[in-house]
Amino acid sequence: MSYQNPDVARVAEELMAKLDSLPDKKLILRDPLLRGLFDQLKTLPPQERALFGKEVNELRLKLNSLAGDGIVIEEQLPIDITAPWDVNTPVDKMPDFFPTEQGSIHPLMQEIESICNIYQRMGFMVEESREIDDDFHMFESLNFPAGHPARDDYDTFMTDEGLIAPAHTSTMQNRVLKKYKDSLEQGEPIAVVIPGRVFRNEDLDVTHEHTFYQLEGVYVGEGVNVGNLIATLGAFMNEYFSQQLKTKLQPFYFPFTEPSFEFAIERPTALKKGNTEADQWLELLGCGMIHPKVLKMADIDPEIYTGFAWGGGIERLVMMKHGIEDIRHFESGKLEFLRQF
Numbered sequence: 001m002s003y004q005n006p007d008v009a010r011v012a013e014e015l016m017a018k019l020d021s022l023p024d025k026k027l028i029l030r031d032p033l034l035r036g037l038f039d040q041l042k043t044l045p046p047q048e049r050a051l052f053g054k055e056v057n058e059l060r061l062k063l064n065s066l067a068g069d070g071i072v073i074e075e076q077l078p079i080d081i082t083a084p085w086d087v088n089t090p091v092d093k094m095p096d097f098f099p100t101e102q103g104s105i106h107p108l109m110q111e112i113e114s115i116c117n118i119y120q121r122m123g124f125m126v127e128e129s130r131e132i133d134d135d136f137h138m139f140e141s142l143n144f145p146a147g148h149p150a151r152d153d154y155d156t157f158m159t160d161e162g163l164i165a166p167a168h169t170s171t172m173q174n175r176v177l178k179k180y181k182d183s184l185e186q187g188e189p190i191a192v193v194i195p196g197r198v199f200r201n202e203d204l205d206v207t208h209e210h211t212f213y214q215l216e217g218v219y220v221g222e223g224v225n226v227g228n229l230i231a232t233l234g235a236f237m238n239e240y241f242s243q244q245l246k247t248k249l250q251p252f253y254f255p256f257t258e259p260s261f262e263f264a265i266e267r268p269t270a271l272k273k274g275n276t277e278a279d280q281w282l283e284l285l286g287c288g289m290i291h292p293k294v295l296k297m298a299d300i301d302p303e304i305y306t307g308f309a310w311g312g313g314i315e316r317l318v319m320m321k322h323g324i325e326d327i328r329h330f331e332s333g334k335l336e337f338l339r340q341f
């Protein structure tokens with residue numbers, strides 16, 4: 001038998017010569033030279049693998065028959081999971097290439113990108129949140145001292161060592177305030193948005209997930225007031241929904257803002273429902289003037305600087321935009337769902 005591949009041909013010749021001198025001929029099947037050919041197979045480019053594999057297998061079958069019937073070898077090559085096709089496929093039946101399917105960007109990531117893009121055009125920087133945090137950033141730095149009852153509203157997952165899966169992106173406030181404090185003191189306001197993944201101990205239903213996304217925003221400078229907060233969020237909403245919308249603030253409570261509000265917009269035309277008062281407004285996020293203690297916690301003097309912050313869920317916006325009825329689709333990994341975007 002002649003082998004086309006020179007390496008297989010050389011090993012075949014050497015092993016044939018060795019065979020006679022072996023006390024137990026079956027040992028030839030364990031020869032490192034033969035094993036070397038199988039190792040080599042894995043390193044070959046896919047186009048060369050099938051032919052090479054076929055010849056190595058032929059050599060092995062031949063040696064097996066010469067060594068007697070002591071060891072049973074399957075007729076087929078072992079399955080090579082790294083090969084792009086079955087290495088046992090006859091050469092003339094091999095496909096030219098394997099069809100691949102183009103993936104798509106997850107709808108949440110698309111939305112985060114477009115939201116950040118609008119804020120960037122408004123002069124905001126984008127920082128990333130984190131998925132594991134500590135008590136200081138989750139609570140202390142946001143004016144929830146130990147035992148504060150409002151901690152219960154942010155029931156999330158934590159380890160015995162005190163690591164916390166953040167229940168909101170506000171955990172990043174102290175970090176960005178500290179990071180940009182120097183430029184603030186040189187006269188440049190802090191303007192940052194922070195998208196991030198957050199976690200809560202929730203009873204799951206169509207509008208509640210244990211894992212979801214939020215976008216946090218922080219703006220600090222001299223003489224910043226509630227009017228700036230309303231104008232900034234209003235400008236964002238008009239751009240995002242491509243129409244001029246009425247907005248309103250409703251009083252609320254958060255330990256890290258004073259005063260605190262819920263920010264609502266008039267329902268955009270495309271999302272109009274019934275005619276009752278409740279149908280006219282969408283409550284979109286929490287916001288307020290940053291509490292002086294939160295500024296102090298980052299060594300920023302609240303006598304000189306004031307600022308506002310806001311935070312809200314991203315899934316909600318995407319669900320409204322695309323008419324998605326169940327929040328659980330996002331993390332389900334279902335391709336039928338994802339392929340629509």
Ligand code: DAH
Nearest residue numbers: 168170286287288309310311
């Ligand atoms: N972190 C709050 C939540 O998840 C939302 C929020 C409220 C963020 C007020 C803020 C804020 O930055 O100022 O419920």
